Amino acid sequence: METKNIMIVGVGGQGTLLTSRILGALTIQAGYDVKLSEVHGMAQRGGSVVTFVRYGDKVYEPVVEEGQADVLIAFERLEALRYAHFLKEKGAIVVNDNRIDPMPVVIGAAKYPENIIEELEQHHRVYKVDALEEAKKLGNSRVFNIIVLGIAAQHMNFTKEEWLKVIEETVPAKTIEINKKAFEVGYNLHS
Amino acid sequence: MAEKVIMLGNEAFARGAYEAGCKVSAAYPGTPSTEISENIVQYEEIYSEWSPNEKVAMEVAIGASIIGVRALASMKHVGLNVAADPLFTVSYIGVTGGLVAIIADDPGLYSSQNEQDTRAIARAAKVPVLEPSDSSEAKEFVKFAFDLSEKYDTPVIVRATTRLAHSQGMVELNERIEREDKPYVRDFAKNVMMPGNAKGRHLVVESRENALEKDGCNFSINKVEYQDTSIGFITSGIPYMYVKEAFPEASVLKLGIVNPLPRKLIEEFAAKVDTLYIIEELDPIIEEQVKSWGIKAIGKEVLTVQGEYTANLLRKAIGGEKLSIAHPAQVPNRPPILCPSCPHRSVYSILNRLKIHGAGDIGCYTLGAVAPLSVVDTTVCMGASISTLHGMEKAKGKDYIKNWVALIGDSTFMHTGINSLINMVYNKGTGTVMILDNSTTGMTGHQDHAATGKTLMGEDANAVDIATLCKAVGVNHVYEINAFDTERLEKAIKEATAMDEVAVIITKSPCILLSKAPSKKQYHILPEVCKKCGMCMKPGCPAITKLENGTIAINDTMCNGCGLCEQACKFAAVKPVER
Structure with missing residues (x-):
């Protein structure tokens, strides 16, 4: 199989690491070679963070490069736009339609771009969700990233049962049920 | 068949040390090497510790090695500068039990103050360096390094980079091989590096280098x-x-x-x-x-x-390929920032208001150099805040630093800041030192240190009382103030900087991320009362946003309830709400 390239982008603290770990565990159970690359340390403190997941028969490079991503999972709008050029021509963007102002915007030194979703839609297949709103409906705003992951699952070659099994094995025991529910919400949203 | 699992490079390094029969591990946290120790702690066969700095960590490992036990020191590249002194000489002494140092470089500067290359230091110290390419090799090369160390009587460096340390890949697990400790044999000529002995050992080092250059051609790791x-x-x-x-x-x-x-x-x-x-x-x-x-x-x-x-x-x-890559969109940067409810923000907003300069240090609080707080003027290396401020005073006189303070964290103070404070007192400085005590090593992801009362292995331990320590080295004016008590803090800063004596202000407020549960208290802005003056936004809290229509709002998923914005508002438009 040709190597599949997935990117998870967001703002430090949004849970990109947990999401990539679920995806990593899934690819291993399916018997692929896999590499994940993460950002720790200073860069994580509310900064722009990106995690790469690559799986296939044999994976060398641990990072995804410009023009190579099959799926871009973005937990924040501006971050989706920042990394959109990493997508392949027919790649899919799954974007949480949420805005977090970076410091240059907060202090008025820069403007938060308008119409991001529309701009992305001009060049890519875009699947958007207000995951925070959906997560609040479930009673726990922290599971928003699993909702986003549920949408992304529609663009990867694993069954729903495989996903749910891995979520069960990866998230803390107390949060298994809510995370599974969150996944279902995302999975059914654009199907 | 051996079990195959996915592991972070740093996890694999830890596993390698475990399988190699390593018994002692010492380190100071530093991105990208921190997770090595955080993973070693799961193996009860290995004693592991956070040392106050990398020099101490290296020496702990050297001690274990000298008496015949396999030992590991791990640190980031700049940590090796601190540990360079013992490294250069243990290269002469050699080992009894295998001695391995894992050093993590940071090409791309994800979380460091420079981009130095560990191989250059290793060459100067005449220490062999192995370099793995993925998690699987990370584990295997550490095992190879321990064997090599004992065979050639040399410390061995395994070099990582951020990309290796923080990438996950497949690793095949093997059993740990328990090793009998080598007997300690008293050997003054080998272990006591005074000039006469060191001359003899230098010859040994040179012939070791020659042997490794030849034998290395047949190593299985090439x-x-x-x-x-x-x-x-x-x-x-x-x-x-x-x-x-x-x-x-x-x-x-x-x-x-x-x-x-x-x-x-x-x-x-x-x-x-x-x-x-x-x-x-x-x-x-x-x-x-x-x-x-x-x-x-x-x-x-x-x-x-x-x-x-x-x-x-x-x-x-090399290929001369013209790659047709879409251009990145022009979007605002998103630099790292202090978290919502970070106690450093409270301290910095006062310093900013008082127009005070900060001689800075290494930690989350370095982020006070960026707008809108902009109070950290300098950052050099661990512990440099206090000594650079002292140098400024000695260059220009005490009046010159009346609007300066040194800014240092608790873990960094224990690392090397204490030496600088001793110096400032000893050499009759008058600087004001602010120790931003958040009860943890914050930036690297919350590691304990000598002043937190816990060890790496989770045991209760003596917690250095920083205030008492400062008094013991001769500081007569030591303040301990909650970082969010802005009134008292402002008064203390004014008082301390005006003094012609060393003063230390310890701001005590734990890192907001130490508490895992979301804050019960949050704030919101009453739109009908808000005058849109923007005072609440001055401290640069990321949870506060000015919307398109000029209204100011607090993001309820980000607010941790510190109330700094409430203190800043002159119109009582910011109100607490229970979550």
Whole structure:
């Protein structure tokens, strides 16, 4: 199989690491070679963070490069736009339609771009969700990233049962049920 | 069949030490090396500790090695500068039990103050360096390093980079091999490095280097892959992966040992390929040596000494490929920032208001250098805040630093800041030192230290009382104030900076991320009362946003309830709400 390239982008603290770990565990159970690359340390403190997941028969490079991503999972709008050029021509963007102002915007030194979703839609297949709103409906705003992951699952070659099994094995025991529910919400949203 | 699992590079390093029969591990946290110790702690066969700094950690490992036990020290690249003193001399002493140091470089500067290359230090110290390319090799090379260390009577460095340390890949698990401790034999000529003995040991070091240069040619950790010989690559570590990705058909000499270089192996490979490239991130360490042997090769003529490489970078620089890549969108940067409810923000907003300069240090609080707080004027290295402020005073007199303070965290103060404070008192300085005590090593992800009352292995321990320590070194004016008590804090800063004596202000408020549960209290802005003056936004809290229509709002998923914005508002428009 040709190597599949997935990117998870967001703002430090949004849970990109947990999401990539679920995806990593899934690819291993399916018997692929896999590499994940993460950002720790200073860069994580509310900064722009990106995690790469690559799986296939044999994976060398641990990072995804410009023009190579099959799926871009973005937990924040501006971050989706920042990394959109990493997508392949027919790649899919799954974007949480949420805005977090970076410091240059907060202090008025820069403007938060308008119409991001529309701009992305001009060049890519875009699947958007207000995951925070959906997560609040479930009673726990922290599971928003699993909702986003549920949408992304529609663009990867694993069954729903495989996903749910891995979520069960990866998230803390107390949060298994809510995370599974969150996944279902995302999975059914654009199907 | 052995179990296969996915592991972070740093997790695999820890596993390698475990399987190799390592019994002692010491480290100071530093991105990207921190998770090595955080993973070693799960193996109860290994004693592991956070030492106050890297020099201490290295010496702890040396002590264990001298009496015959396998020991590990791990640190980031700049940590090796601190530990360079023991390293250079243990190179002469050698080992009894295997001694391995894992040093993590940071090409691309994800979380560091410089981009130095550990191989250059290792060459100067005449210490062998191994360089793995993925998690699987990370584990295996550590085991190889322990064997090598004992066989050649030398400390061994295993070099990582951020990309290796923080990438996950498949690793096959093996059993731990328990090793009997080697007997300690009293040997003054070998273990006491006074000049007469060191002269003799220097000869041993040189012949060891020669032996390793020859024997290294046959080490199993080097790999030669002959394919198309019109183009050949000498590479090591993570860059090997980029070479394989970009030039799958080319011949490759993948070096497992990069110091000393296996000269004959390299000469043989160079003779068989038409055009030779040397691919190494950071400095041309391999390249300069290979070229000095009269071998024609291309390296930094077409490649950079800065940042990380990628396969695309090699395709462009070497393949001459014109890659049609979409341009990135022009979007505002998102630099790292202090978290909502970070106690540092409270301290910095006062300093900003008082127009005070900060001689800074290494930690989350370095982020006070960026707008809108902009109070950290300098950052050099661990512990430098206090000593650089002292130097300023000695250069220009005490009045010059009346609007300056030194800014240092609790963990950094324990690391090397304490030396500088002793110096400031001893040499009759008058500086004001602010110790931003958040009860943890914050930036690296919350590690304990000598003033937190817990060890790496989770045991209760003595917690250094920082205030008492400061008094003991001769500071007569020590304040302890909650970071969010802005009134008292402002008064203390004014008082301390006006004094003609050293003063220490310890701001005590734990890192907001230490508490895992979301804050019960939050704030919101009453739109009908808000005058849109923007005072609440001055401290630069990321949870507060000005919307398109000029209204100011607090993001309820981000607010942690510190109330700094409430204190800033003159119109009582910011109100607490229970979550």
